[in-house]
Amino acid sequence: MNNNKLYVRLFVCLILGLFASCIEKAITKDSFSSSTSVSDQVYPMLDTENSRWFFFSSASRPFGMTNLSPDTEIDGAWGSGYRYKTDTVKGFSHIHAWQMSGVSVMPVTISAANQKTIYEDFYSKFNHQTEKISPGYHYVELDRYQIKSELTSSTRVGFHQYTFPKGSNPAILFNLNTMLGPCENFDGELTKNTNRELSGKVVMKPTHRRPKPVTVFFKVTLSTDIVSIDQDKKTGNYLVNLTNPNHSEVLMKVGISYTSVENANHNLQEEIPHWDFEEVVFQSQKEWNGLLGRIKVEGGTETDRRRFYTDLWHALQGRRIISDANGAYPDNTGDEFRVGQLPLDDSGKPKFNHYNSDSFWGAQWTINTLWGLVYPEIKEEFVHSLLQYQKDGGLIPRGPSGGNYTYVMTGSSSTPFIVSAIQEGLITEDLESIYQALKKNHMVGGIMEKAGYEHSTSYGGGFKYYVENGYVPYPIPEGEFGGHQEGAGLTMEYAYQDWTLAQLAKKLGHRNDYNYFMKRSENFKNVYDQSTGWMRPKNVKGEWYENFDPYQHRVGFVEANSAQATWFVPHDLPGLATLMGGNEEAVEKLNKQFDEANKMGFTAGTSHDVEEHPEYRKIPINYGNQPSIQTAYIFNKLGRPDLTQYWARMVVEKTFSGLSPSTGYNGDEDQGLMGSLAVLMKMGLFQMNGGVDDDPVYQIGSPVFDKISITLNPEYYSNATFSIASIDNSEENLYVDSVMLNDQPLQGYEIRHSQITAGGKLTLQMSNNPKMSFEVEKAQIK
Template sequence: MKRSLYVIMLLWIIWFSISCDNQMRKQDPEMQKPQPVDLVYPLLDAANSRWFFFNSASRPFGMVNLSPDTQKEGTWGSGYRYDTDTVQGFSHIHAWQLSGVEVMPVAFEDGESASIFKDHSSKFDHAKEEIQPGYHMLMLERYGIKTELTSTIRVGFHRYTFVDKKEAGVLFNLEGQLGPSKIIKGDLKQFGTREIQGSLVNAPTRRRPKEFQIYFHVQFNQDIDRLLKPSDQQLNKVIVTFKDISDEPLLMKVGLSYISSDQAAKNLDAELAHWNFDQIVAESHSQWNDMLSRIKIEGGDEKEQRRFYTDLWHALQGRRIISDADGHYPDYTGKERQIKRIPLDDHGKPKFNHYNSDAFWGAQWTLNTLWHLVYPEISEEFVNSLLLYYKDGGLIPRGPSGGNYTNVMTGASSTPFIVSAYQKGIREYDVDLAYEGIKKNHMPGGMMGRSGYEHLSAMGGGLEHYIKKGYVPYPLPEGDFGYHQDGASLTLEYAYQDWTLAQLAKALGKEEDYTYFLKRSENYKNQYNPESGWMRPKDIDGRWKVPFDPFQYEHGFNESNGAQSSWFVPHDQPGLALLMGGKAIAAERLNSLFEKASELNFTAGTSHDRELHPEFTRIPVNYGNQPSIQTAFIFNHLDHPYLTQLWSRQVAEKAFGGLSPHTGYNGDEDQGLMGSLAVLFKIGLFQMNGGTEEDPVYEIGSPLFDKVTLHLNPDYYPGERFTILARNNDSHKPYIQSASLNGKTLSTYYFRHSEIINGGELLLDMGEEPNQHWGLLGGKD
């Protein structure tokens, strides 16, 4: 009785708050404007979707990412592909190398269930579909069912309205290929009159080397009639049926856990104790709006504003929580799975969440800047999660999946992320342990020694050669161990990451390490070939690759060509320019590459797999993938800031300006990386070295909007807000004429982290013609 009264009182308070908020909106014209969450366009690039890319019924970083799947075995695992008009099912997990708990509401006459077990798909029409952050609705034409989806962090919430009162139920598909994983060992059983529990396993993949167990606990708002199974025992599917579908919709709550079915039930009870579907939609809407409202934009047209908040929305997606509400999590880093628990705070709550994540490859130019500045609490959680893997498995990962290492991509990409967090004062973790783990990754046996998805050794990264010879040879004489064994790119990547580690060593007073890794960071020079004027692969005996074509894709360069990767020296642009003959020559050369790339809108096609197409593979600057996304800001370091302003504005408008299902991120958004980059370009801020030096530098580009207000987290930064004003700004006026910071003239192209976090205002006067003198005084280089 007490619990019932409590729930009734809680619902009344929520209803009263919503009513008051609605009344205020009617009275306040400012509040009647579209909120950031209302501007999000979830269908962006959905025609080129990868398994973890599309989002609808999900929360920021939620374990549950519930959405329809139109392709379950297509390119990159697919998932929701806009141009496919058939729903194969609704699955709850769309994560890096993880999938699971596929369901499908069905309705049928006697005798029709056999055909449903063989094929339960249904056509649908986009005209009868509604998608917004935290909610997805569509009509299943085959069954006449209105399907609505929403979620909490760990619970999927479904509402099914049946048009025809046939026998109805929910099909659970417990087997078969689902995105990146083959689902095996599925099981389901009934508890009481309205509950079921079950589990399934994600079989190993080339990228995730171990099986991974998923558990679920399901509650319905109506009594179960029976569990219907197919006569064909080769089909592991179950239809949970309901004999008399009432006039009220069928509601279903699906709690997830990677620990046990009982833990899934606990997650469900902790996050969704009631049956108010609309309330959860409203709460999800509000949570997203709060996150997106950290950045307020003014100016630009509606399309530009919608694209901006869609970019920001994607920056908070993809990397998924794997720990339960009470802090339990699965550790697969050893020989056998272990169940462990995150440390609890004084209130008995987990101090942070544990995460599944794609690589931090390219995060130095994306997540490092956006998360650390605008969402520092998220950055701190991720650092703690990375260190938890180190405690459990002995290495800081560069992209974990299923509680274990995948060794996705190359190098030690977590190093700049952690170093940048430390340099910006985000330090609620064991700093000494972090340094220990980072340093281990930069030495033989660590992450640098492993090529992409190399699980059984640490040879494919060529680290020993890098240390001994000063470069990674191509081809690697030891042979093939994994993916991405392209020596020239590895040399450049290791040199930069060594520099970032040196900065942390310096900050912690470790002078010997600082000197050692700073010296190693100069190894990029050994990869430069003066004769060709490009970074160029060379073999174990020091012979340069012959024949050599700087526009040939890969063959020594990871997911790039030599023209793109030759500029990958984030820590020493003046040194690179000196190799190329000086700043003026380097600037002229890079500018010509941008002029060529602009003809293809700075991307290698509209989907990731098209990078291998002859028409796109030779592009000299590619903003559809990570290796060359810093290049527009290199001009700042070559005494040509006005070219940074020109090209960064054009990239923002052309590469990140579309708003349709068929364009967006070239099909390679990589869990927030490219969304973050687009946001940074449009607000006019960037960090060339990933913000890893002492009191990190923010470089100035060309803001797309007239006014940008960054609301700072007061738990981390003392300033309330930082504002960027661009006066006289429009698409024909990308050039900065003059600037001031907090009322004082600013003659440099940058300012410091200590200045932005104390709040204030950056004022930029824009114009049609470049001011070739602005930004040159007191340049950091």
């Protein structure tokens, strides 16, 4: 891009006031001007003061293998990557994934003063005022070198455009041996192939979570000639000296692969065979617009709409593709590394992509629903990817990284994800073999036995006690073998996941299995203490945990306290209410918790790393982490939809509203989970049990917009639109007075998956008058 075009873009962005999220394509692409581009609504800076390595994304495609962006902090998985308050760029790296990082580069100018120090002294200040970011694009000026840097990408290729000062000596530093986010990069190699081509590799050191090393291979092509390559003996890193073209502009493409340099080159040639930077930016914006534009919202404030699309954007990133364009992928599940091959269709293209992914822990209330309804093709792909791990390594993972198991978090969290895909009709073949693979995870030798990051043993999950005694003790008598060995919480999680597997057993006619897993799904009752009214840990002798405090964090409960975790019975809320004395007593108890949590903004501080702070950890409902994010919709299931409507609105207002680098998700966003939750709550659709019913059920809440339109994918559902119209909607009129589906009264506050996917219109008459199903003394809305 020449300087005139650059200045035009920056000027237009400033005029439009789209700070930190503007990219003007109307100059050359009339059909996607900023006035019609949904992607321009996204605010990428959200929560970047609290972000972690994989949280921030800019020059990236949806789920892209390449996720190119500037790094301002590079040490550790937490507090790293792009951190808004750090004003120093320390490199542009191509991989920001769960437990993975790699290929960090930095454009520099070389002078007599810095040519001997550049390998260790190369950071540059930058200014947010001149920075421009939108999905698929990042512009930043490196003040130290006066280099204008622009980044974009395809799925597997990073595309750089650097405008160097005229008369300077341009170079690019390849920091292949460095600490980079969650892991150290080492054994970096860079080779000159031709005057304009380089190839190389770098190894990611194992982490506590990812137990094996991973190699990333890359191929580099440049638009200008390479003068020389120098390697520093101390750091082992490389400086690529370039000729300075007359127009002072250098383009660089970096294709990456986890299998070979040859496949990195294939990815590069397949995805960006040309040198048109503008075209790649446009195609990236077009891809984002296509996905984000499937949901159209009307009404609310401009900030409300921008925040909605920012939440939706987060729901479509973080979990990263690891397979090449030809279907090759890294398989680290065995004793020896191997290159696997995904099945190909008749045209020779992979039938699906393979993924790197954080845990599906909490996905039953988030991406299960959003992906299944709006992005069924993505959900289907992820199911096939999880099943590919099972074919290679014998177990369906709950969070794979680097082509291997990490055993992140707990239980068999992939079970409700896969079962819901089957119930939605997205997966229709080989159901018996899928069932048997899922069942294996719920039995001896399966993944349910393992606590978090328990790689070499199977004691930390307390599974044998769960099967024999009906609960997991706290503490585990055998000792510490992994993370998250909190027995009461594990018991409740296993019980829910057993129930979800039972639904598939029923569908396939496995009556004995159905009865067996349904019986196990009642194990939550074994950790309910009638004397206190809370779920409570037990030791191996069956004795209740002494000096019990339901607000004490992580004592028997995974990333939660008892007050939060007591409500984790999404499969049998009537049964839980019975334990508490009935629906009215349960509603009163939960409503009091919401009253208290409201005073603290419904979250344990503004970031995940402060949850255990004494000031925050006693919160009774925490919408900053997964264990209690379903609680507002529990009222619906207990006969008080008005309280669901009220508290869901309050949670959205205090937890998932606004646009600021200082806040956004107030906890652990976890690769789309909280973004998805925010989207669903604002749409007023929620699935309490994870969508694993035969024809899944959605609970209706209180939408924040006047109208929401979902364009259904015709390859999976009807070639139609489903809309939600909230008549007389306002901050005061947050209650649903009546429900109509296609102009016919709909009983209750639930709607079936088949009713939505057939297309049509849901009409909600809103009012300021709560419509109660029964009166609850002392549970009136404040």
